[in-house]
Amino acid sequence: MEKIKIGIINVSDRASRGEYEDLPGREVQRLLELWLSCPWEAVYAVVPDEQPLLEEQLIKMADQESCCLIVTTGGTGPAERDVTPEATMAVSEKLLPGFGEQMRQVSLQYVPTAILSRQTAGTRGSTLIVNLPGKPKSIRECLEAVFPAIPYCIDLVGGAYLETNEKYMKVFRPKQ
Amino acid sequence: MEKIKIGIINVSDRASRGEYEDLPGREVQRLLELWLSCPWEAVYAVVPDEQPLLEEQLIKMADQESCCLIVTTGGTGPAERDVTPEATMAVSEKLLPGFGEQMRQVSLQYVPTAILSRQTAGTRGSTLIVNLPGKPKSIRECLEAVFPAIPYCIDLVGGAYLETNEKYMKVFRPKQ
Amino acid sequence: MEKIKIGIINVSDRASRGEYEDLPGREVQRLLELWLSCPWEAVYAVVPDEQPLLEEQLIKMADQESCCLIVTTGGTGPAERDVTPEATMAVSEKLLPGFGEQMRQVSLQYVPTAILSRQTAGTRGSTLIVNLPGKPKSIRECLEAVFPAIPYCIDLVGGAYLETNEKYMKVFRPKQ
Numbered sequence: 001m002e003k004i005k006i007g008i009i010n011v012s013d014r015a016s017r018g019e020y021e022d023l024p025g026r027e028v029q030r031l032l033e034l035w036l037s038c039p040w041e042a043v044y045a046v047v048p049d050e051q052p053l054l055e056e057q058l059i060k061m062a063d064q065e066s067c068c069l070i071v072t073t074g075g076t077g078p079a080e081r082d083v084t085p086e087a088t089m090a091v092s093e094k095l096l097p098g099f100g101e102q103m104r105q106v107s108l109q110y111v112p113t114a115i116l117s118r119q120t121a122g123t124r125g126s127t128l129i130v131n132l133p134g135k136p137k138s139i140r141e142c143l144e145a146v147f148p149a150i151p152y153c154i155d156l157v158g159g160a161y162l163e164t165n166e167k168y169m170k171v172f173r174p175k176q
Numbered sequence: 177m178e179k180i181k182i183g184i185i186n187v188s189d190r191a192s193r194g195e196y197e198d199l200p201g202r203e204v205q206r207l208l209e210l211w212l213s214c215p216w217e218a219v220y221a222v223v224p225d226e227q228p229l230l231e232e233q234l235i236k237m238a239d240q241e242s243c244c245l246i247v248t249t250g251g252t253g254p255a256e257r258d259v260t261p262e263a264t265m266a267v268s269e270k271l272l273p274g275f276g277e278q279m280r281q282v283s284l285q286y287v288p289t290a291i292l293s294r295q296t297a298g299t300r301g302s303t304l305i306v307n308l309p310g311k312p313k314s315i316r317e318c319l320e321a322v323f324p325a326i327p328y329c330i331d332l333v334g335g336a337y338l339e340t341n342e343k344y345m346k347v348f349r350p351k352q
Numbered sequence: 353m354e355k356i357k358i359g360i361i362n363v364s365d366r367a368s369r370g371e372y373e374d375l376p377g378r379e380v381q382r383l384l385e386l387w388l389s390c391p392w393e394a395v396y397a398v399v400p401d402e403q404p405l406l407e408e409q410l411i412k413m414a415d416q417e418s419c420c421l422i423v424t425t426g427g428t429g430p431a432e433r434d435v436t437p438e439a440t441m442a443v444s445e446k447l448l449p450g451f452g453e454q455m456r457q458v459s460l461q462y463v464p465t466a467i468l469s470r471q472t473a474g475t476r477g478s479t480l481i482v483n484l485p486g487k488p489k490s491i492r493e494c495l496e497a498v499f500p501a502i503p504y505c506i507d508l509v510g511g512a513y514l515e516t517n518e519k520y521m522k523v524f525r526p527k528q
Contacts, residue, residue: 078446078475079508094254097273097449098280098291104450112500112524115450116508123254148288156255156292172288270430273449274456274467299430324464332431332468348464 004040004160006032007061007070009047009054011084012134016048024073027136031143035169038162043067049075054087062091062127068159069150070127071143074134076119084131085118092122092129096153099130103142107133110141121146126159148172180216180336182208183237183246185223185230187260188310191250192224200249203312207319211345214338219243225251230263238267238303244335245326246303247319250310252295260307261294268298268305272329275306279318283309286317297322302335324348356392356512358384359413359422361399361406363436364486367426368400376425379488383495387521390514395419401427406439414443414479420511421502422479423495426486428471436483437470444474444481448505451482455494459485462493473498478511500524 010016010025029042043065047053054072061067075084089095099121107114119131119142128150132139151162152173164171186192186201205218219241223229230248237243251260265271275297283290295307295318304326308315327338327347340347362368362377381394395417399405406424413419427436441447451473459466471483471494480502484491503514504525516523 077508078448078480078505080510082446094258094294096254096292096294097276098293100449101277101280101453102284102291104453108454111526113504113526115454115498115501116448116505117450118446118448128254146291149291152289153254153292156253158256174287174289270434270470272430272468272470273452274469277453277456278460278467304430322467325467328465329430329468332429334432350463350465 002066004038004162005043005065005067006040007043007045007065007067009045009057009061009070009072011047011049011054011072011075013048013081016046022046023136024132024134024139027139028071028073028132028143031140035147035164036162037165049081049083051083051087051090054084055091058087058091058124058129062124062129067127068154068162070129071132072129073132073139076117076131076133078116078118082118085120088120088122088129088131092124094123096121096123099146102145103132106141106145107138110138123153123157126154126157128153128157128159144169178242180214180338181219181241181243182216183219183221183241183243185221185233185237185246185248187223187225187230187248187251189224189257192222198222199312200308200310200315203315204247204249204308204319207316211323211340212338213341225257225259227259227263227266230260231267234263234267234300234305238300238305243303244330244338246305247308248305249308249315252293252307252309254292254294258294261296264296264298264305264307268300270299272297272299275322278321279308282317282321283314286314299329299333302330302333304329304333304335354418356390356514357395357417357419358392359395359397359417359419361397361409361413361422361424363399363401363406363424363427365400365433368398374398375488376484376486376491379491380423380425380484380495383492387499387516388514389517401433401435403435403439403442406436407443410439410443410476410481414476414481419479420506420514422481423484424481425484425491428469428483428485430468430470434470437472440472440474440481440483444476446475448473448475451498454497455484458493458497459490462490475505475509478506478509480505480509480511
């Protein structure tokens with residue numbers, strides 16, 4: 001059996017120039033290591049806020065690397081260089097608006113500026129792509145909220161079977 | 177006065193081949209019979225998960241049968257053959273994102289996988305189209321949540337005047 | 353320093369013909385006068401429910417008048433002549449779905465027909481455009497809910513720096 005691959009992309013001009021440590025990407029990796037009980041491998045990238053570069057990276061991780069899940073961090077706000085949702089929408093075959101709605105809802109409990117996030121999710125072939133915010137604290141709040149639905153979503157699009165350590169993350173698969 | 181018509185479409189490969197009973201469509205009919213106090217007639221169809229066939233059925237029920245409301249069940253998930261939202265968006269003139277948002281919100285109280293539903297609603301001429309999930313229990317939860325707004329929506333697009341038995345379903349029409 | 357400009361557009365066939373007083377526009381102006389502590393100037397318009405005219409007005413206020421914020425009232429429902437969201441989407445470079453989601457959520461506490469509102473928000477250059485409903489009571493409920501995020505949003509797109517009287521409106525700017 002092939003090893004399960006998960007893509008982690010930190011979308012950030014400054015991190016891609018090495019001006020910042022990649023704290024967002026590391027936070028995603030830390031959470032997935034804590035939650036997942038099945039063997040998996042991270043496919044990692046730091047890319048600047050350039051839509052064509054991000055699209056290229058998403059396509060590569062989905063089509064060539066066969067990642068079952070790609071998580072992006074950053075680039076979801078209203079600023080001119082925030083283009084992560086645009087890239088995600090461009091490469092996705094189906095959009096899943098419920099992810100963005102729930103993540104904004106959860107973030108609204110902490111900050112009123114949560115409504116400024118345009119984060120979304122979509123599927124491309126057997127890959128689920130999920131946008132997260134750029135701040136480690138918000139990354140955790142958002143990923144924790146939507147993760148219970150992620151393994152079943154990947155089942156539905158024919159991706160790898162993710163299993164979790166229920167002590168840290170309880171996922172839900174409806175009985176058929 | 178012409179009789180009020182409501183379209184009910186069960187979108188399902190297996191039901192359309194007769195492998196399943198049409199429980200979703202029957203649940204919609206049961207609820208509408210319980211709630212509506214005005215005379216009405218169901219226009220009924222079971223179609224496979226094929227976007228062109230579903231679009232054709234939606235257009236026929238809206239433009240030829242003059243249904244004031246069309247309710248679909250099933251085909252709203254992320255799987256490859258789930259195309260109900262795509263067909264709905266393609267034939268609608270105006271989308272009403274509030275329906276999907278509220279239905280996902282309500283379903284989230286029961287299952288975390290509610291965010292995987294891409295169900296939406298839209299108008300075409302004097303017809304309101306609403307997507308529901310495929311499971312009878314979720315159908316009831318979702319339709320119960322949004323129905324109070326449906327008769328007024330149909331008023332606004334110039335469709336039939338729906339009246340309900342307030343004991344079972346209380347609808348809301350704002351005073352002008 | 354140039355004076356801060358805020359556009360207020362009442363979108364209404366009847367108000368544009370003088371059949372109604374412009375109560376919605378006045379309510380927006382009253383709230384902004386109460387909340388904002390920085391000097392600002394209203395750029396005011398009443399336009400009929402015609403998408404090309406509304407687009408023209410939005411573009412003029414954004415590109416020529418350099419309004420940092422444009423607030424529209426009315427025209428967000430499902431009726432044939434409700435075209436405010438369409439005009440907003442057509443002139444916006446980035447859509448901010450979180451605004452519509454939160455405003456519908458807040459309005460749902462008062463009326464089940466809140467889901468019929470298609471109100472949205474978007475950015476065009478350094479201008480934020482926000483759609484509000486047409487009824488003064490709902491205008492207040494919606495604008496009050498989203499306003500805490502508006503000044504920071506305008507900061508992010510490079511618009512004017514809005515300051516408020518914290519007694520009446522507390523805004524939020526995250527620490528960088």
